[in-house]
Amino acid sequence: MNKKTEERPLFPFTSIVGQEEMKLALILNVIDPKIGGVMIMGDRGTGKSTIVRSLIDLLPNIEVVENDPYNSDPNNTELMSNEVLEKIYNNEKITVKKIKTPMIDLPLGATEDRVCGTIDIEKAISEGIKAFEPGLLAQANRGILYVDEVNLLDDHLVDVLLDSAASGWNTVEREGISICHPARFILVGSGNPEEGELRPQLLDRFGMHAQIKTIREPKLRVKIVEQRELFEKNPREFKKIYEDEQTKLMKKIINARENINKISISYDLLEKISQVCSDLNVDGLRGDMVTSRAAKALVAFENRTEVNTKDIFRIITLCLRHRLRKDPLESIDSGFKVQESFKKIFNYE
Template sequence: MRQPYPFSAIVGQDEMKLAFLIAAVDPSIGGILAFGDRGTGKSTAVRALAALLPKIKAVEGCPYNCEPSSTAGLCRACGDEGGKKPKATLKPAPVVDLPLGATEDRVVGALNLERALAHGEKSFQPGLLAQANRGFLYIDECNLLEDHLVDLLLDVAASGINVVEREGLSVRHPARFVLIGSGNPEEGELRPQLLDRFGLAVEVRTPQDVPSRIEVVKRRDAYDRDPDAFLEQWAPAEKKLCARIVAARAHLASVATPDAIVESATRLCLKLGSDGLRGELTLIRAARALASLDKKHEIHEQQLKRIAPMALSHRLRRNPLDETGSSARVQRAVEEVLG
């Protein structure tokens, strides 16, 4: 199996790439929604991100990727160590695909039938949510996901815990992940409840200038003809970007959030009439992650202005008297509030 297309080699799509980098620096901002035209590199970017992410420390043999140094939020097996320090190992950050046709058992986990039939034991077979813990859960065409799976994801995303009560099993395990969704709006809209769970949303469009389209074709053709040579060519850029993510993660906690920035974020959300306070929280967290990527010691209005469209455009109420797109409405409010 060949390695994914390099993240650094993706032409254009700056907003989408920035949103993914922000989520890699601070997963607490919530998920990323990339909605737009077919064939614009949405799935390619997700798989490229998987290869770019730094490895994580996890308890060796744990199917839930529990963090060895953590004292809370562990699975039952890791929590029953009785103070004994578990053996740690480095493993790639999980990026798990959730197919549209997946059954509920496949997603949440179920009874291990093989062990039940062969040994008469009740054993839990972890599902996709277990595999995605401390990583990313990717849903392509998420607007076509069945309603019962949407409800299930909403429950788990809110609590960070997957609870399975079925077939005589009673299992609770950590399931904290960054939800990444992609889709084409022409094939149907996303349920508002799930839409609100995405921290950032970006519109992905087909490049309309000739040089960009030519460069996309040339790079993709070079990758398909000789993947090893193409990956070697882009390895230095990938290594540099990975180091930037690691440095931004380490610097994140020291980035200050001035009261004036919080006030500006609040005024902006009030101007747009966004429901709840999730807009302000996401805006501040994403701006802090961007400031950390930019090696700043505090958040500036520059970061707020850059982040506002992707943090707030999907949270706006529809205005029948305003036919402009949501991103344009956010940009207009940014100019009025922030200047």
């Protein structure tokens, strides 16, 4: 990445008006990447890409092994490439540097080789070494992988992305040669529902599903337009206005990441979450697990220690609405169905 690209200012996350549902889903995934990523569906021109890209400024710099194409973590063997692991076992010295958390944009026309990486078979045969050219999944390790118009991406490629996001590893096999490297990233997809939905079995594998709609309130629309103009006129000055808010939010996120494992949730609440999933005929157990994780991340973000009913109510729609079976004859919104079931089982008003 050249210096010019690196220095391009991003719209401050804390200056974005509205779209609270999407902002919350992104923050919770940054706190606990095991939630499984976010699928954002909304109208054209609602700022989906702007919000996702602005998230990167809230993340702290990460330590990586220098000259390693996989952003290997020098302190965690789970996030190291085989080459770095070998150096450590051989007591070789490794140099460490700090970089900005990676944010990789996946272009719509990307091929599988570009995404996963390629093996140079000729070199492997002639020189007897595994010559691997890393792809976008390697660059995204320990960062965010953003796929705009994910519903227009080839299903096979979406499958590959979801597999890597879930397992934290990418494996490339060709002509009997196999290469494996860490690929642990937060997968964020966005799309316009008019251009078609993802297949249910792919949609289900995104941890959360945020819907964003065009803001109708004229005063808010004017405010958004004014902010955009101010930002474009002088991005650095505009960012300075929100510097304190950005720093506060970044500290909250770092604090939540450190405390996420201390959050408790009662057996009674876990049982009720499972009752809601059962009541809504949600297939598998992903819905149960994601709801529990998201509720804990929310509590950690708000610097508390125990999950309560209100916390679950705030995130359960995001976690379950895309897991319901679609009935073409039904006009009721899936989010509304989730809330109705929740209120009935949790006896919540």
